[in-house]
Amino acid sequence: MSADEKKTVRIEDENDRWRFTCPRGHRDWEPTNHHFWCATCARAETVDGVFHELLDQRTDELYARDEVQLLTPVGPYDRDLDYRETKA
Ligand SMILES: [Zn+2]
Numbered sequence: 001m002s003a004d005e006k007k008t009v010r011i012e013d014e015n016d017r018w019r020f021t022c023p024r025g026h027r028d029w030e031p032t033n034h035h036f037w038c039a040t041c042a043r044a045e046t047v048d049g050v051f052h053e054l055l056d057q058r059t060d061e062l063y064a065r066d067e068v069q070l071l072t073p074v075g076p077y078d079r080d081l082d083y084r085e086t087k088a
Contacts, residue, residue, distance in 0.1 A: 006069040009054065011077060020054045023062070029054075031070050031077060 010016045011031060022029045022038035024047075029038040035050050042049025053062035070077035 006067060007056070007063050008069045008071060009063075010071045012072055019057050020063075021057060022051050023053060023055050025055070025057075031065070035065055 009020050017027050021027050022036065022041055024038070024041060026038050026040040028040055029036050029051070031037075032050070035052055036054060037049050038051055039049065041047045041051065053064050054068060055062055
């Protein structure tokens with residue numbers, strides 16, 4: 001899958017923070033290496049903070065971790081995933 005086919009999410013951009021949420025609609029999530037993690041869900045006793053698909057509030061679509069290209073102000077977040085050919 002090339003970067004062009006991925007959904008770009010600027011994880012520190014205010015508009016994208018409002019648009020992309022955890023499946024329960026929270027905005028205080030963070031990416032992890034293979035999943036996402038939501039601080040609000042983690043505080044709920046009955047729910048695991050880890051989640052696997054970002055919810056696009058505009059389209060109601062869900063995006064798995066490998067279907068999004070996460071961008072930070074200093075460049076792509078997914079260095080490991082972008083250079084997977086270097087993986088043993
Ligand atoms: Zn949440």
